[in-house]
Amino acid sequence: MTTAKLLLHCPDRPGILAEVTDFITVNKGNIIYLDQYVDHVENIFFMRIEWELKEFLVPREKIEDYFRTLYAQKYAMDFRLYFSDVKPRMALFVSKMSHCLFDILARYTAGEWNVEIPLIISNHPDLEQVARRFDIPFHCFPINKENKAEQERAELELLAQNKVSFIVLARYMQVISDQMIQVYPNKIINIHHSFLPAFVGAKPYHAAFERGVKIIGATSHYVTTDLDAGPIIEQDVVRISHKDSVEDLVNKGKDLEKIVLSRAVQKHIDRKVLAYKNKTVIFN
């Protein structure tokens, strides 16, 4: 059963919801999901709607054009249209730690996610053997201060060749530069190993240990040019105690990181995330 998924936001005005649902219903689309939300502070209307294409009277390839002409212009909408049978293509960026990588590849191999993973990119060779276990091409781009811009350009070319639509940083220990972020705006998902905005930057588990917190967290967010400050997609926490060493925090954190990152990636793949300014709307 192929479906269309429409995500939109625009200045809130009466009637938008009724008009959009009417457009789909009148054209014999069976709505199987609808969620909407109004940000009363910013006065923005957000909506996600999904309907079956089978009986839909507007041809698939013309939906976008019709919708833009009939509604998007009128309401100054920003919208994106997806079809359930088009799999997004995800690139994985890794460094040396394998827990997030294994978790993602296990889901991929088991068919849990509607996604393609054409390649894995790393700045270190260590995880090549993991990639090989799962038969996914592995490309190593060692990065230092001198070659960073050049290596990222090569990576961008490779990503383009592989028609990559979004990137997941699975504990990739390199700051992504602005040039790459601009090519993939709100399309690079990172996992930060703290409960942001606490412990921004490097070595958050050491910082958490020093502060003596009783709970640690992990945060998955879209990468923006402002380090660790992009729109948050998902967070979760786990309780610790004074008995936990930094190493214990690292180990407890690993389970958090992989689950939080995978939840964020799944929401992104399912087109349930709409980033607006520095926040996300998560449709459920």
Added chain:
Amino acid sequence: MTTAKLLLHCPDRPGILAEVTDFITVNKGNIIYLDQYVDHVENIFFMRIEWELKEFLVPREKIEDYFRTLYAQKYAMDFRLYFSDVKPRMALFVSKMSHCLFDILARYTAGEWNVEIPLIISNHPDLEQVARRFDIPFHCFPINKENKAEQERAELELLAQNKVSFIVLARYMQVISDQMIQVYPNKIINIHHSFLPAFVGAKPYHAAFERGVKIIGATSHYVTTDLDAGPIIEQDVVRISHKDSVEDLVNKGKDLEKIVLSRAVQKHIDRKVLAYKNKTVIFN
């Protein structure tokens, strides 16, 4: 700002959502909240919609009639209409433990809830002093096997005199009989001190201790004629360890019970709960 809140469910058919939102929009009602959900197993459409009455063209006292005539009949809808300026009237039933009672009365006194509490009923005199601290009439109806039916009739009369619209059992240690449940269907909220359906019945903390569970819970649900089996509104849990005695479980459980019960009551007051068969739809 007075609002109308409409909760409804009916067999799912295309167009319901568009028609209902259109009815409100066309009549100049400003929709401030909308949530809908389709149960694809039972094929039932659920909806909660809230709009400002200020500019609404249909007079307040005629909305129910119009809606029934125009939509409810057509779609075989079950619906309820509430106005934000009409406070529900809540009766509290208690026995000997004060933690849930204190929690509710503190919220009430602080003005957190849009509710009236005209009376407290108990089968024991112990908590009369708590009621007095908060200046709420306290009625004691001691209950034993012989007088139960008679006492409940007296209670029902008192509830009717006080125009009570729903009942909260704040650790009331008596089974409510069918006659009372039938007068208040899905309008009696209980807190059970376990993670239902585990540990149904009496002494759940003892049972949890015996079983050696690592987590205990509390469950708030509507009372039905099937003991501890009514539609669940809210649940939550807390971690325990082998070091916790039964008394420790009781103490840790108290915080759970009061929070879980109060969350359920708040949702009920806010008209965010729709019970259907043995489950609840919780609008958020």
Added chain:
Amino acid sequence: MTTAKLLLHCPDRPGILAEVTDFITVNKGNIIYLDQYVDHVENIFFMRIEWELKEFLVPREKIEDYFRTLYAQKYAMDFRLYFSDVKPRMALFVSKMSHCLFDILARYTAGEWNVEIPLIISNHPDLEQVARRFDIPFHCFPINKENKAEQERAELELLAQNKVSFIVLARYMQVISDQMIQVYPNKIINIHHSFLPAFVGAKPYHAAFERGVKIIGATSHYVTTDLDAGPIIEQDVVRISHKDSVEDLVNKGKDLEKIVLSRAVQKHIDRKVLAYKNKTVIFN
């Protein structure tokens, strides 16, 4: 059954645990609780031990002296000795919000805590009626920049008269000055309405809303001269979503705040907290 509770820490050396337990056992003290912990980074040994006094051969009033002479000197220990039949005396500081105050007074009234509350101090008159409901003396000390030092001196005098052993800031909206902190070192418990160290300072719910976090928290800690940076006793969190307004965060946060604060106070009363440098050891 009266017990003695001994909390201690000292540089870690072999044999401390064996010697201390031996001291108690040899003198016919029945150990009912023991927990120890070694901080391998700082090389500090921490211990909490509790034993029944009934058959104990060392007279109650001499235990402290004996222990200091025999062990504390030898091991350079810092230790505190408590008796279960001596209730700590707690002063409550409040401002305008009642939820933490109600929660604490409900527990106090129900006899949940082994504590005395001789007085409530506030910088605003608003909560006097709550104090009166629970028959606890209420003292109002309005504070502004000019009179702060003077008012705090008056408060300190009143605390001394009432033999107050520790202070709980139940959403007291004033920074405690150094002079008071020095009189009550690690004896002033605050509740901060964020998951520290995120959102230090004023208006943390507004800051959390702005940042778009998916989880909010509350933190109870001892007050030190470094604002919101004292040793953390307890933290907890609750999940939120983009649908929650600042007001929703405030309301959800209230339940967190009162539970987290009360858990911290209970641990303090039970002598289960040992602050060391900027952290706490929580015995369980």
Added chain:
Amino acid sequence: MTTAKLLLHCPDRPGILAEVTDFITVNKGNIIYLDQYVDHVENIFFMRIEWELKEFLVPREKIEDYFRTLYAQKYAMDFRLYFSDVKPRMALFVSKMSHCLFDILARYTAGEWNVEIPLIISNHPDLEQVARRFDIPFHCFPINKENKAEQERAELELLAQNKVSFIVLARYMQVISDQMIQVYPNKIINIHHSFLPAFVGAKPYHAAFERGVKIIGATSHYVTTDLDAGPIIEQDVVRISHKDSVEDLVNKGKDLEKIVLSRAVQKHIDRKVLAYKNKTVIFN
């Protein structure tokens, strides 16, 4: 740094703790971990102690004998002694679902656990390719009513040949018979996909959906002859809503199951679990 780990329980009597720690300290063992607990209902003393072997005066191979002679007899102790440089050997039993298997093998491959996995056993061929990715021998024993006893005997033989010390049922969909349980008492770890004791038996997610619970859980426990009733090692939960279908529960549950099972296995490997009657003591 090689350590010895001693777990014991016995009827509680004064002096046990002091004697055991004295035995180690006097013989120049450096205690790096101690946790003890008294079950005051059953009057049983439980203890876990770990010390460095480097300077220990009693030769490694004689510790068990000395301890039995000097203390175990005197106090009617049940004890087990482990050395940190002896890796337990774990057999994995699987059926068709791969999420727990992948999670365990990822940890194993990354070196997170001090364990050997010499083989994987399944009643279905489906997961052989996963085993092959990780280069672990895979043995398929299809089971039906007729051949069950015979196949289990063959499995037991294979386990013995591989010197397997404990078994992990990673969503193995077959009831283990008594003959195997008796060979591995409290050495078979299962993951049940519900918050036990709720939803014992088959299809717990369907049962949870039918009941309309707001939270689902997973439980890891030792297998006993009483189905789903063995000592619980670890449990955890995740929040769901009315919007979740049975399939959603299954998917959300997968993450729970793998984390809960892996936490239990890790505790078992670290010798932190002591099963007593129908419960576990978890040292931390």
